[in-house]
Amino acid sequence: MIIDKTTLYDLSILDNNEEESLLHHLDFCKTNNGKLWLEYYLKHPLISVKEITERQQLLQRIIEVQEAWPTSISNGSVLMIEKFYESQVGSIPSRANTVNSSLYKIFNAADFSLVKYSVSHFIDFLQGISKIYELLNKEDNPPALDVMLQRIKMLTNKPVAQQIIRFKKSQKISKQTILRYGFFIRNNYKQDADDLLEIYSRLDAFYSMATAHVKYKFSFPQFTQNIVPHFEAHQLYHPLLPTPVAYDIKLIPQQNFLFLTGANMAGKSTFIKAVGISAYLAHIGMGVPAENLQLNFLDGLISNIHVIDNVIKGESYFFNEVQRIRKTIEQITDGKTWLVLIDELFKGTNVQDAMKCSTVVIEGLRKIDNALFILSTHLYEIGDSLKQYSNIQFRYFETEVKDEQLYFNYNLKEGISNDRLGYLILKKEGVVDLLKKL
Numbered sequence: 001m002i003i004d005k006t007t008l009y010d011l012s013i014l015d016n017n018e019e020e021s022l023l024h025h026l027d028f029c030k031t032n033n034g035k036l037w038l039e040y041y042l043k044h045p046l047i048s049v050k051e052i053t054e055r056q057q058l059l060q061r062i063i064e065v066q067e068a069w070p071t072s073i074s075n076g077s078v079l080m081i082e083k084f085y086e087s088q089v090g091s092i093p094s095r096a097n098t099v100n101s102s103l104y105k106i107f108n109a110a111d112f113s114l115v116k117y118s119v120s121h122f123i124d125f126l127q128g129i130s131k132i133y134e135l136l137n138k139e140d141n142p143p144a145l146d147v148m149l150q151r152i153k154m155l156t157n158k159p160v161a162q163q164i165i166r167f168k169k170s171q172k173i174s175k176q177t178i179l180r181y182g183f184f185i186r187n188n189y190k191q192d193a194d195d196l197l198e199i200y201s202r203l204d205a206f207y208s209m210a211t212a213h214v215k216y217k218f219s220f221p222q223f224t225q226n227i228v229p230h231f232e233a234h235q236l237y238h239p240l241l242p243t244p245v246a247y248d249i250k251l252i253p254q255q256n257f258l259f260l261t262g263a264n265m266a267g268k269s270t271f272i273k274a275v276g277i278s279a280y281l282a283h284i285g286m287g288v289p290a291e292n293l294q295l296n297f298l299d300g301l302i303s304n305i306h307v308i309d310n311v312i313k314g315e316s317y318f319f320n321e322v323q324r325i326r327k328t329i330e331q332i333t334d335g336k337t338w339l340v341l342i343d344e345l346f347k348g349t350n351v352q353d354a355m356k357c358s359t360v361v362i363e364g365l366r367k368i369d370n371a372l373f374i375l376s377t378h379l380y381e382i383g384d385s386l387k388q389y390s391n392i393q394f395r396y397f398e399t400e401v402k403d404e405q406l407y408f409n410y411n412l413k414e415g416i417s418n419d420r421l422g423y424l425i426l427k428k429e430g431v432v433d434l435l436k437k438l
Helices: 005-010 022-026 032-043 049-068 075-086 098-107 109-136 143-155 159-166 175-188 190-215 268-283 317-332 351-365 380-386 422-428 431-436
Strands: 231-236 247-251 257-262 290-295 300-304 338-343 371-376 392-402 405-414
Touching: 005 268, 005 300, 022 032, 022 190, 032 075, 032 190, 049 109, 049 143, 049 190, 075 109, 075 175, 075 190, 098 109, 098 175, 109 143, 109 159, 109 175, 109 190, 143 190, 159 175, 175 190, 231 268, 247 268, 247 371, 247 405, 257 268, 257 351, 257 380, 268 290, 268 300, 268 338, 268 371, 300 317, 317 338, 317 351, 351 371, 351 380, 380 392
Parallel strands: 257 371, 257 392, 300 338, 338 371
Antiparallel strands: 231 247, 231 290, 392 405
8 A cells, every 4th residue: 555654644643742643542562672563564554455364364363362462571671681782791601500600690790680680581581482482373374473483483492592481480590590591692592582582573563453453442354356446334433532433434436435524623534534544554454443344455545634834945835735636636547546535625725716626626536436535625515516426425524503502423424514603613712702802
């Protein structure tokens, strides 16, 4: 799937405010390196349904054993192992015995403490990753997982590594054992340890994705074999909201354009982002925030949601809106399958100009049959002229007014909104009264 940086930020996959990003929401990693891999997977959607299916299978394997996932490996353990290899340590005896172990502890007290502490964390790490191997090792694993597991098996097969894995931490560890393990880890196991840490970091990211799937009650989407654009979701919701409202949506070639209206704050932007996030999560092999989602493989996802002006370049808001639409058209006319999300088109010009521009753009975009479109607008008036096109469907978010109070139920209904609530909001917030007192 092709996706640009603007779309990643439009959908809050990434966000400058970390707590508002999907990355933060999905982060259940136990280590810093795991989070780096999680970010990598979030930035790199997969390139085929085959890869997506295998990623889903991998995550499902982890979900099945999630409750038994070892807790012995922590970020502190990983950092301590890395520090041990980076630190200057006095030469550890290659064959530790009672005499040289006692002398090392006396004359290299600080080094001995570091070795002892590092060995303790290394025991936790090797035992933890060995446990992961036991939990996940099955005959029908997806290839990516099988490669990692076989690599773990090979890297932990050395005799001393096996002794460390079998060591019972309830036992008191002798000075000789500490130095023997320390010598092995530092002098004979560095490359193997680096490889194991890398594998664990990847598995930590996958564990995080699996944990998010369970915690947020995601479901794995189903990819159709059709090459025509198709997106059909039941009870889809925005995953970043604490109490989201769920929607049903169906975009197919015969009705590939959704014209969305409703008052400000009624839920248009949230709905558009929920669709985009679900489509994107599906293409990184994750579950999605919906009871059910069926879609075809999308070659690209592009949005036009948060456009800004550029004071340095002297570019207006409207100019950048136009440039974003131009880029969108150039991209989606390549014959590939696209999902296009546009929120409040042409906010940067006057109403009459915006209506004319929006109508021209919609009438042009609707001719592109290899793409699916959702476009929201506050320009309700242009909706009537678009009803002549059979592939445009019309939905709106309802707003109720009772005793001059606004009530948003966030329900998606068929038709075009006719709400005119700007003055009411201005009055409700006390702005009208403030102006009258001037």
